[in-house]
Amino acid sequence: MAEEGANDTGRNKERTKQRFLDAVEQLLIMKGVSALKVNDIAKMAGLDKKLIYNYFGGTEQLIDEYIQSKDFWSNVKGEMVPEVITDGGQAFVEEMLLSQFDYVAKDKAFQKLLLWRLTEQRNSLQKLTDAQEANGETLLRGITDPHFEDQSTQFRAIMAIIIGGTYYLDLYAAVNGSVFCGIDLATDSGRNEIKKALSSLLNSTYKGLKNSSE
């Protein structure tokens, strides 16, 4: 058996597989989904494409394995959900929205996956979606549903719009001139306006919905 650890010379199946996965990510980030072809992936990895067939079965399976390797929502998974919540989760949700807005802006690979999900029906992507939905469901059911009671569905609808909005703006900013509704999403001041707006929307939602049910 070969020595484990930080050997980066010689022959090594696992390291090679990882290089293909890395190459997929690089290509995805740099050129988008349409650039994920066997020849290009192999070239990017600096290896022979035959190995893609040997190790993964083909490009599709390699891509699926790449997608599955990205467990984006595990790090949010109620990791820092506070012990006691007295505000119906408002502070927590706000923190989540704001950090998500910044996170998506930075993670190019995540952006591409978000976009990919809107473009193509693919099992491994659907799994990501389902995991995200299940994760969100836990938070909603545990924290905000009890708070908003009979208005909980309305709160979810509002969250859907706001979360979708942050995704869209981050995706939009990554490609276009990045001015949307006159807000320049490439600048700090523009992004701060969006953050203020996120907080403001959330705040008035917590005020408004609660008022009408009390």
Next chain:
Amino acid sequence: MAEEGANDTGRNKERTKQRFLDAVEQLLIMKGVSALKVNDIAKMAGLDKKLIYNYFGGTEQLIDEYIQSKDFWSNVKGEMVPEVITDGGQAFVEEMLLSQFDYVAKDKAFQKLLLWRLTEQRNSLQKLTDAQEANGETLLRGITDPHFEDQSTQFRAIMAIIIGGTYYLDLYAAVNGSVFCGIDLATDSGRNEIKKALSSLLNSTYKGLKNSSE
């Protein structure tokens, strides 16, 4: 010169060009951007691909011409802006948001263009974006900026989130299992929740922002 009008037999350059443009739309709707290849377009149009080169110069130009042929925002262009506005445009903006939410859900080609814009840098798409932005700017400057005064930027940021949100949800609904934040975007009741949420967000924005500046 050949007779003009509803002849759909015989040889006719303009009609043939139109058939290619229609074929592009069909393929775009049915299979997405990645399916727009010369051979496939020609097959879909039932014509020889040579004509694409003859009439348009190539696939890229044909695609550009298709994109330019879709003048999506001309129909919204303040066509039904009311004469007198006493509510800071709230009713008008609400109507716009709700009808846009439904419109995008129905127009598959529009969805693909929205998505395309997020995927690829392309001049003809950028033109669409610029036109949309210019159109929006007119409305914002003419109607809501005067109303919100020093809060007008904050209002724009909120609109960016809400509009982006409706786009995202419509795009999401078109592909995935269509449940987002527990809201099923494929059902009337789910979509109605979103609409209620849109109205509610807009309403509390008009209340909230105005209060803090008065």
Next chain:
DNA sequence: AATACAAGTCACCAAAAGGTGACTAATTTA
């Protein structure tokens, strides 16, 4: 009807892309 020209077809080429059999070379195991 003869001519001229534009519309449309077809066969063909070249490059890119996917895919594999047969080899070589390193590494492990006996």
Next chain:
DNA sequence: TAAATTAGTCACCTTTTGGTGACTTGTATT
């Protein structure tokens, strides 16, 4: 260290895709 195994290379084939020259057919003009 010899045998067996596995990692990795290379040449080659097939299919798909983009692109065009040379042709035929229809249409309008005279």
